[in-house]
Amino acid sequence: MAGNTPRIVELAAQISTSVAQLQEQLSAQGLPSPSFDESFNATYPPNVTQLRDSLLDASAELHELLLDPLMVLFKFASISNLAIIDLVARYKIPEMIPPGGRISFEEIGQKVGLETNVIRRFLRNAMAMHILEEPEPGMVAHTSISKFLANPAINGWAEFEGRDTWPASTRIVDAVQKWPNSQLPNETAWVLANNGKSVQDVIATEPERAMRFANGMGAIDYVPGYNMSLLPTVYDWASLGNAKIVNVGGAMGQAAIELTKNFPNLTVIVQDSAAMMGGGGGQLVPAELKDRITFQEHELFAPQNETAPVYFFRLAFRGLGDQFAERILKAQIPALEPGAKLLIQDVVMPEHDVVPLWKERTQRSVDMALQVFGNGRERYLDEWKALLAAADKRFVLEKVHVPKDNLLGVLEVTWKA
Template sequence: MPSSLTQLAEAVLKSAKILDAYFEEHNLPQPSFAPDGPADFGISNDAPHVEQARVEAVEAAQELSDLLQGPITFLRPIATGVSLQAISRWDLTSKVPVGGETTYAALASQCNIQEQDMKRLLRYAISHGRLFLEPRPGVVTHSLASRLLSENPLLKDGYWLMAEQYFTAAPNAVLALERWGSTPAEPNHTAFNIAFNTDKAAYEFMSATPEGRALGKRFAMAMTSFARFSSRPSAPGAGRLARLPEAYDWGKLGARKVVDVGGSRGADAIHLAMLYPELTFVVQDLPPMIEGAEVPPELKDRISFVPYSFFTAQTVAADVYIIKQCFHNWPDHYCVRILQNQVPALRSGARLIVIDSVVPPPGTMSLIDERNVRAFDIMMLTNSSGREREEEDWHKIFKAADERFRVNSIKSAHTKGDFGPASAIIEVVFE
């Protein structure tokens, strides 16, 4: 990374020129926050150098911005969560007409709050998150980001998870550590438990009460949202779902039965079944997570849903078990239990395809990627006492679960499946 202000500015310029040339060559619009701007950059997977230029520009620009603001800036926490939560709680993106306008007064009346408070909330969102625009004093219209939320319910579900569930729990994280941090991690000793006034772990809470089941259903939709939408704006359809086939050689499996453990509403199974007609799938999850799941008619004979908790013995014998982004939700000794519960159904040669984080050592990732990884790690701490793990941690967990688990390979999926900056595919064979 360049060190001087001029070097950083030149690095941004160099990358920007590469991006501009690509946009011009492929007749693509410039990035914009305007309501009618492009939702993604349209960078093809066949142009990795252009994506690399985008990443390098972001990193250099962030470094330059941080330096110019000075270290004291980082000692002043910002109140982003308050504004984001208000937008989600009152569904403000749906109350602003697409292509039209409304007023702070009208929005305040609809939400039964004072106009001055609505102004404060949305002006914060406009200045910090580029959510909404104020083209004239007192008038509110959509920005590109708020329009996308308004028009896409699934995208809104993902936004809800961060703005409502996470930001409700997060302020209690330090209190939770003060209360329980001296003892081994437990999934019901978290900020979530304090915020939602429950002694049940988050996933148990989301299946135990009417309030929890409603939360669980929305949570399941949020997981589908994260599968479909990438946090990187590079290419259309570049989300985790669209790029899942790139993360692993599914074709080599042939005619196999695949169990998607903790597979929610089956988004991954449906996508893979469309691409690999020899595969059949059983999707397992807690009842609220699979409730209402829909499968295209042409796939109904190859995809089934079975209520299942991975804290009970696995009863479905299969050739392959996918466990995607489940383990990071749980403390180590719970991960061992999850693996041990799969053993009763495992035949010799059965494979576990674990899609989860394998965190590189500190300082070996780009600053942007490291910040994202550490943010995910704090989210896991806050909601479930889970964590993002390093490679050594994974070997310990598999060995503790059963000596017959053999880690066949650990491959980065960061540039393939876009599951996160530390994402990896861990292939484990049961011998």
């Protein structure tokens, strides 16, 4: 379009064209059009993701251009939205609504011990965010979003965000002022909000909150681009041949299961603390894979005692400041033989304006949460290179694999002794 065309007109034209193309693609593949109907499953085939990305960014920009500055700030600063989500999750309201059915404000109020006018007030706030709907006056029904909230893992995450993450997030600036540039896990916003307790302290002493934290972390599998099922596609694992992989910080073997069931030539040793392995590990491993997956109690910072051609780390560094991430890398050195590989699956933070804005906003929001919990962070490529060099110059970054539509890359590092 001409250079003097108003931006809102350009955006409207782009949105109109992209919507038509998106709908054409969905119809051709027999897929439903996006909807808030509770039966809608918001998954999109790979060939429409670029169209969807451009639509999300253009529609957000148009929406924000049409708001005045105060309303833009309010959109991003609204505390009440999270409070409403917390209420819906904490009272488990989505579980009260039968699939395809409805329930009255009055019935919900009776179940949760609140007056009808109180529950109506809260839930109509939720409806303004397309969480729940009111198909007829006084009746509550599902949307696709509230149906998703009925998933126990997602419900747990929502509770964790409202009851644990949010109070700590309000102390980010206080922590930065109190401990400038700190990388220590006991000098964080979380510590300020929890009477001096770190995340590890809370997990060790408060079982209910530890469960919420576990649910919050488990919900990452539902974030597009993070799902464990994508692991076999993000690297050429078959090229490793008959390889033994040490999965450092492998918890209960979720990654090991995905790798061994897809690549018959691989065997995996899962290393982690007894607590993270669920008391010794193996509970999740199918019988047919038990001879190819073993568990070994091993603390993350302890010197590596297992010699192998490949060491795999999935999301092991992002929660840690550089001085602690360096310790993990250095701990591997005693067992490394020339040519050994370290495969690090983690976020390679994009530069500004490189990925679609909606994805960038998500990644930067997660990045801030990592600072809240333990002064960790997502790293840019130059920061990954600096980390490897600081740990030991013999760690050589060979390649960075960042598959399309995946938020996690794989850094391929070779030990060149």
